[in-house]
Each structure stands twice: as C-alpha cells, then as structure tokens.
Amino acid sequence: MGLLEVQNLEVTFPTRRGDLVALRDVSFSVEAGERLGIVGESGAGKSVAAFAILNLVSRPGYISSGKILFEGTDLSKLNPQEMRHIRGNRISMIFQDPMMTMNPVLTVGVQMTEALHAHREISAEKARSLAIQTLARVHIPSPEKRFDQFPHELSGGMRQRVVIATSLLTEPSLIIADEPTTALDVTIQAEIMDLLLELCELSQVGLILITHDLGVISQVTQHAIVMYAGRVVESGPIREMVQNAQHPYTRGLISALPQQTTPGKRLNQIPGVMPSLTNIPNGCAFHPRCELVMDNCQTRFPEFKIKGKKRVACHAVDADMLNGHSNPGQDEV
Amino acid sequence: MNQRMNTLVQVDQLYKEFPVNSGFLEQLSLTGGHLHLRQESVKAINGVDLEIIKGEALCLVGESGCGKSTVARVIMGLNKPTSGTVYYEGQRIDHLSSGKMMPFRRRMQMIFQNPYASLNPRMTIRKILEEPIRFHNPGIARSEVLERVGEVMESVGVDPSWGERFPHEFSGGQRQRISIARALTVDPEFIVADEPISALDVSIQAQVLNLMMEAREKHSLTYLFITHDLSVVEHFGTRVAVMYLGALCEVAPTKKLFSFPRHPYTRALLSAIPRLDEARPNYIKLRGEVVTPINLPQGCVFQTRCSFVNARCKEEPPKLQDTGDGVCVACHAVEEQRLQA
Numbered sequence: 288m289g290l291l292e293v294q295n296l297e298v299t300f301p302t303r304r305g306d307l308v309a310l311r312d313v314s315f316s317v318e319a320g321e322r323l324g325i326v327g328e329s330g331a332g333k334s335v336a337a338f339a340i341l342n343l344v345s346r347p348g349y350i351s352s353g354k355i356l357f358e359g360t361d362l363s364k365l366n367p368q369e370m371r372h373i374r375g376n377r378i379s380m381i382f383q384d385p386m387m388t389m390n391p392v393l394t395v396g397v398q399m400t401e402a403l404h405a406h407r408e409i410s411a412e413k414a415r416s417l418a419i420q421t422l423a424r425v426h427i428p429s430p431e432k433r434f435d436q437f438p439h440e441l442s443g444g445m446r447q448r449v450v451i452a453t454s455l456l457t458e459p460s461l462i463i464a465d466e467p468t469t470a471l472d473v474t475i476q477a478e479i480m481d482l483l484l485e486l487c488e489l490s491q492v493g494l495i496l497i498t499h500d501l502g503v504i505s506q507v508t509q510h511a512i513v514m515y516a517g518r519v520v521e522s523g524p525i526r527e528m529v530q531n532a533q534h535p536y537t538r539g540l541i542s543a544l545p546q547q548t549t550p551g552k553r554l555n556q557i558p559g560v561m562p563s564l565t566n567i568p569n570g571c572a573f574h575p576r577c578e579l580v581m582d583n584c585q586t587r588f589p590e591f592k593i594k595g596k597k598r599v600a601c602h603a604v605d606a607d608m609l610n611g612h613s614n615p616g617q618d619e620v
Numbered sequence: 621m622n623q624r625m626n627t628l629v630q631v632d633q634l635y636k637e638f639p640v641n642s643g644f645l646e647q648l649s650l651t652g653g654h655l656h657l658r659q660e661s662v663k664a665i666n667g668v669d670l671e672i673i674k675g676e677a678l679c680l681v682g683e684s685g686c687g688k689s690t691v692a693r694v695i696m697g698l699n700k701p702t703s704g705t706v707y708y709e710g711q712r713i714d715h716l717s718s719g720k721m722m723p724f725r726r727r728m729q730m731i732f733q734n735p736y737a738s739l740n741p742r743m744t745i746r747k748i749l750e751e752p753i754r755f756h757n758p759g760i761a762r763s764e765v766l767e768r769v770g771e772v773m774e775s776v777g778v779d780p781s782w783g784e785r786f787p788h789e790f791s792g793g794q795r796q797r798i799s800i801a802r803a804l805t806v807d808p809e810f811i812v813a814d815e816p817i818s819a820l821d822v823s824i825q826a827q828v829l830n831l832m833m834e835a836r837e838k839h840s841l842t843y844l845f846i847t848h849d850l851s852v853v854e855h856f857g858t859r860v861a862v863m864y865l866g867a868l869c870e871v872a873p874t875k876k877l878f879s880f881p882r883h884p885y886t887r888a889l890l891s892a893i894p895r896l897d898e899a900r901p902n903y904i905k906l907r908g909e910v911v912t913p914i915n916l917p918q919g920c921v922f923q924t925r926c927s928f929v930n931a932r933c934k935e936e937p938p939k940l941q942d943t944g945d946g947v948c949v950a951c952h953a954v955e956e957q958r959l960q961a
Contacts, residue, residue, distance in 0.1 A: 478905065481903075502895055553830050
C-alpha cells in the first residue's frame, strides 16, 4: 500500500455550456519518502490534480469520479471537517509565490505557530521553540531574529524557506510543491531544491513536485508523470523518461529545450498550442500537433501500454512507429 | 574583421539611481539631537561600460533586481541616466529631447516580457501593427501601410486575415509573435528584448526563439537580449554580459563563458542550471546575504557572497579588465590569480 494512491481521478467543472472535464482518468502513486514529478504546460491540469488531492478544487468544480487513497483513506469521501485534519497536517502544500502565500501584516512567527495551533494542543512557548527549531532545520541563519520579522524583511529565497519550514511543522508525510521555485532566481532555486531533497531523504516525507521545468524534475524526482490536456500521457522512472521518452509530446518537450540543441541551430518546436478545455480534440488530444498521427488517433484515446519501465498512451508507440524516428521533430538542417 | 569592430551602441560609465524618499518630510531624520536631510536612493546601475557590436546577439543575464532591465530602458531612452553616456553609432543619445530622439526610436525597438500587458486590449491587431508605421512615416499611403502590415504578419507566422481580431483572442505565444511583428514593422536595426520568452510555455518558447533567430538573419538585426535563463543564453547569444547588483562582472563570447567561466558569480550561476543529464545537482553554494542596492558596500558588490574575498575586495571595487581573448572580468581574485581554474 503506497502513501498516496490516486486512481482514475476525474474532475469536472459544470458550466452553462456543458461540463468541462479538467482531469480525466488520472492515476499515480507516491510511496513514503518517494519524490514524484508532474510535468506539463500551463493548462495541462497539473495544479488541478494537486488541488484535487487536498479537496481544494474551486467551486463549482468537483471530483466526479475516482479515488484518492491517502494512507488507506479515500480523501474524496471525507467531509470538510475530517479533511481539515489532513490538510496542512498530514499533507502540506507549498505554493509558487512566497510573497502571495504569506500574510504581509503578520510576523513569520505568528504565521508559523498558527499552523501548529490549528492542529495541535500546544503551549505558545512550545510552539515558538518548535518553530525556531524548524527554521534552523531549513538553514535559516539566526532563526530567533527571523521569527519576529515580517515577510517583507526577508528575501524571496528566505521567504520560500519559511514557507517550507511552516509546511514541515506538523511533520506531514506528504508535501505537495506547486512550482515552488518559478518565482526565484537560478542560484536560489538550486538551494531550495537541495533543501527539499535533503528533507525528503532525512524524514522520509513523500514529495509531489509540480513544475514545467524538466531540468528541475530530472534533478529532484525519481518518478514523473507527463500531463497533456487533462490526461496523463506517459509515466515512469525519471531517468528512463529523459533518456528514452516514448510519447511524441514528451519527446517534443525534451527536444524543445535549448540545452538539447547545438547552440545557434534551430530549436525543435512542437507546432500549435495546447487546446483549451472547451474544445479538446477527439481521440488523443495531442493528435493535431503530432507528426506521427494515424487514423485511430483521431477517434480513440489510446490505452496505456507498458514500455520497459514506463506506461505510455500512444497509438504510434503501439504500432512501433517510433523506431524509424529516433529524433521526432528534428528539422533537416 | 572590420565588420566586427563596428560598434552600434556604446554605454560609458552609466549610473542610475532611483530616489526612495523624494518627499521633504521623508528625508528628514534625527541623529544625535540634530535634524538632517538625507536622500536615500536605490543604486540600480553602478558604472556600467558596455559595447554592442553590429550583428551580434548580446545577452544580459543576472538575478532579478540586478539592473538588467534598467540598463535596457536607459539605452532605449525610456529612463534618463543619473550620469554617464549612451552612444548610438557614434552619436550621443542619452540627453536628447524626445523630438530629437525620434529618428533613433525608429531604428531601435523593444519587445517586452509580458505579451498580455504590452498589447493594447482595445485595439485590433491590425491597428496595433499600423500605429508605429503611421507614426514614423507621416503621410504614408494607406495601401502601403496595409501591405507592410500584411508582410510583417506573414513573416512572424500570424495569418494576415486575423487582423481584425483583438489580442485576447490569441494565445500567449501568438501574442508574443505579434509583439515581435510590431517591433519589425518599422524595419529597425537594433532590438532590445526584455525577457521575451519567460512568460511562455516550453514548447512555445522554442517557437518564439526560432522566430527571433530567423528575424535576426533576415533583417540583419542586432539584439540586446535580457534573460535569466542561462540555457537560452547558451543557445541564442553570441556574447554574454553577466550583471550583479548594478555592475558587470563578466563579459565574454558565449562559448568561452560556458566552457570557462571566470568570475566567481558566473561560476555559481552556471553550476546552478538544472540539467537533464545529471541526476543530482552539484552546484556551487553562495553563502551570505545579498546586500540591498540602497546601502551598497564599499569595494566589490559581490563580496558578501564570495568565497574568495580578501581585504582588497572590501575596499576597492574591481574594474572590468580585458584578459586578452575577448573576455572581460571584474574581479580582484581573477586578476591576482587567486582562483583555481
């Protein structure tokens, strides 16, 4: 039994013009101490998946089918009160912009201990010392001083450390980080990622890292799932994924990175854009942008097939058309 | 060789300060029983010397808040420098009135970061693209304007029949193409692009970068490309200038910078690029606090985070020095050969 097991999750947003299905048949699992990456472009449904786990899908959206098993309990069946014992306690979340997630008129200390008081019977004094200990754990220099400071007195990287420290206070077994370093500089990003790695390894916390940056995913996580238009298209161990991607979309994403091309040469580009939820193409949603498109791609979403250690949903992979295309999308130069 | 010596833009000893407390009462402070007037300011640029050569794609990189965008804005004449000079093809342009600046504005164009904010939501694409043509060519025939707009739209891969649509009908990548088209309508020679792809998705970034590289060849453009994404720099730039807290630390041809970075900050920056191939980051950790640009330390601005710091670094700011092979570095440790290669 894994720590978290998401099975055939579907999230629907009812609108006047019919239901929008933001997530369709999404399944993945995280073991204790394991790090999972969710990759995809904006609109792929990465964040909706994260919010669904915490039962935070904004109304009128709702989980229309599927199971979210966390330590054996199905989170989608819990009532709001029961969910509050899990959210921020057993599962913590770290958001993108630490400037937006911290309250600017409260000190670091007040915000940190608030999280503790919400979930534990604990004296103010104990909460304070625990918060200061945790600040030291995320390598914040002079934590006693930082405890009484306001968010604006800290740099961006320091703020994100405080957010991470806050998420650790209740000793969660799973942390969901939604683009935690997108607002930060590269040198700070490297530090924060290092910190997350260290914490996960030390305390066996599971991590779900959501990002569009394949480089970050490849350095931090062990497994990854690639999402496109609300569906998982490929999943598997990260090394396999980077070195031997199967799905044309994954391949396109990897080969579009400037570091994969000789400097100055044309980059491999995926033509077109991700479809909006209001008109997802029939069959495989990627088919209008795919160069290996076949007849049944336009009518039927492909079944997941096991390829080595990976699961891939692609008709072209099934038909083994990829063999002749070791570098799909490569322009003749 | 003669062509390469051709300087398009030259920036000499540029300084730019933004006052933080401009009001009289804000400046008033009480120290030791006496009232003082004290003006505080953010020192955004501190003595930048930069040369942009015709036909190159110079990338300006650095952390957020290090002054990259301010340099670009001062070169474009959108901000007046506090001191220092900007030359465009040998003519000084930083002190020109907006009327005298006009002919230069046609020759230098800017592409902004966020295509959601830089296109007027109430104008159609055709109007957005026509405006600069009409503005810079008063009295131009209507048919000619339309023809030029059509040409430019086609060259950036936007269907000319979409001219009557509004910006909100386009995706981010298409909008950035339209911004590029707008810059190209007046046939400029120099384009300043301020983080043009950082608001876009990975697969769209590749499309826009390809377009910018094509345009460079087709219109023989010179670029000043501002970014914080180093893998883009490696791919796109011919030369790189690395900035830290308003000062340049290293200027070098791209290949040389990536194969042998010299300045300690450049080294840390390059080591922090998330690569696909390495399983675990092995990056250089920068210690210490970033100083605020309001109270800059004496000496080198990087001293608080540098592990090679000595007494001289704390007193004397390093100057950008040519090491002989086109690489300029501003670092005492490099100069004194205290750094291991």
